Amino acid sequence: MFEPIERSISRFINLEKEEFDFFKTLLTKKNFQKKELILRSGQICRNVYFINSGCLRYFYLVDGEEKTAQFFFENSWYTDYESFLSGDPSENFVDVIEDTELLCLEKDSLYKLYSEIPKFERFGRMMAENAYLGIRHRTKTLTNLSAEERYVKLIKERPKIFERIPQYYIASYLNIQPQSLSRIRKKLVTKG
Amino acid sequence: MFEPIERSISRFINLEKEEFDFFKTLLTKKNFQKKELILRSGQICRNVYFINSGCLRYFYLVDGEEKTAQFFFENSWYTDYESFLSGDPSENFVDVIEDTELLCLEKDSLYKLYSEIPKFERFGRMMAENAYLGIRHRTKTLTNLSAEERYVKLIKERPKIFERIPQYYIASYLNIQPQSLSRIRKKLVTKG
DNA sequence: TTTTTTCATTCACCTAGGTTAATAAAGGTG
DNA sequence: CACCTTTATTAACCTAGGTGAATGAAAAAA
Structure with a gap:
């Protein structure tokens, strides 16, 4: 149950066994079913999550x-950074696309780790840096490519999404209407 | 010369006098003139900069x-995160809109600070977190608002830009053509 | 000053993708 | 199975903003 999260962390920092054991005591397992809302607008996000299994969708109105805005699959981290960092109510929602098991780390615990084990501060920095790189990549895609180009790029970069996510959510992620996605698909099929 | 950067850092962490004195020894002052290119695509960005005075434009082709992608003014930090973090050649450019004085911190120096003074690791984390929040805000603007709404929002949020930046760069920042920005301005003037 | 270059505006025309509405599959559920 | 709800497709029409070309204004250079 803790191997995936350990592997994920070890890509950034090397923890002693005791350090990881301590870390484990701060985690809580949580299970959610398809269609549940994990976070809704107005709530304050006070946790960071690691996804053991399943699939989440992060969206807003x-x-x-x-x-x-994003899909999250197993072996990845997720939090609502805006709300988590500011302590303000979130403007976002997270719902469950496939039954999901999460490991939950509370803000207080994380900040304690930051203070007591500098390696975690480094981990936090690297996570934030990666989050930045990820959204920058996405911003460039959304602002510089046509809808058709975004669709083709998504197939290439994240084919898994098409096996697990309904098409109208994919359209939303591509920032187009479902009808437009149908039109694009038809056009691409027709011309090979 | 070091007061602005000290104030900027102190918003995130509290440094002892000796720590800041040490930090200062790692900084180099650099001056650039209007129209100079500070960074060009293909170069590796190996520094973080604090802007003492002036104005920079961060763009790509x-x-x-x-x-x-962004304008940077005095009292703010700038680096090409993608290139700086990965060590890969940048795909971006930075040019000088007004004569600019920078304080330059090399990657090696920063990483040394990270290792030797955990407070700097925290500072690095917070900078990355802020960078994330900033670009997320921008992404939402670019993907959810019409060109006219983006223009109105920019006037409201960053009026300084209109005093210091030529209109065709502003159009580019709004992700529209200069002609479209003219059209929008005309429309807004006409209807009050 | 005149000349040249750069920047801003305007207009006519075009197209990608939104909108509305209808139809068809595909999944659940009793 | 039949029934109902949720997704996906198609088509007709519309509009925001791109494109290209011309004109004007301002700034820089000579």
């Missing part, structure tokens, strides 16, 4: 329409 | 067209 613009004029009542859901805008999907 | 898409099909030969310049896309402005």
Whole structure:
């Protein structure tokens, strides 16, 4: 149950056995079922999560329409950085696309780790840096490519998404309407 | 010359006098003139900069067209995170909009600080977190608002930009053509 | 000053993708 | 199985913003 998270952390820092054992005592396992809402707008996000299994969708509302910002799969980390860092209520939602098992680390615990074990401060820095690189990549995709190019790129870069996520969520992630995605797919099939 | 950077750092961590004195020894002052290119695509960015005075533009090319990702003014930090963190050649450019004085901190020096003074590791984490929040805010603006809404929002949030940056760079930052920005301005003037 | 270059504006035209509405599959559920 | 809800597709139409070309204004250079 803790191997995936240990492997994930060890890509950034090397923990002594005792350090990881201590870390484990701070984690709580949580299970959620498909369609559950893990986070809703207005709630304060006070935790960081590691996804042991399953799939989550991170989204927000613009004029009542859901805008999907990200999908999270097993072996990745997730938090609502805006709310987590500021302590303000979130403007986002997270729902469950496949039954999901999470390991939950509370903000207080994480900050304690930061203070007591400098290696974790480094881990936190690297996580934030990676989050930055990830969203920068996404921003460039969204602002510089046409809808069709974004679709083709997504197939290439994250084919797994197409096996596990309904098409209308993918459209939302590509920042287009489901009808537009259908149109694009048809066009690409027709011309090979 | 070091007061602004000291104030900037002290918003995140509290340094002892000796720590800041040591930090100062790692900084180099650099001056650039309007229109100079500080960073060009293909170069590796090996430094973090603090801007004492002046104004920089961070941009990249898409099909030969310049896309402005960000403007940096005095009292802010800047680096090309992608290149700095990966060590890969940058795909971006930075040019000088107003004569600029920078304080330069080399990657090796920063990493030394990270290792020797855990407070700096924390500072690095917080800088990365802030960079994340900043670009996330920008991404939401670019993907959810119309060109006109982005323009109005920019006037409200960063009026300084309009006093110091030519309009065609602002258009680029808003991810529209200069002609479109003219059209929008005309429309807004007409209807009050 | 005149000349040249750079930047801003305007207009006509075009297209990617949004919108609305209808239809068809595909999944659940009793 | 039949029934109902959720997804996906298609088509007709519309609009925001891109494109290209011309004009004007401002700044820089000579």
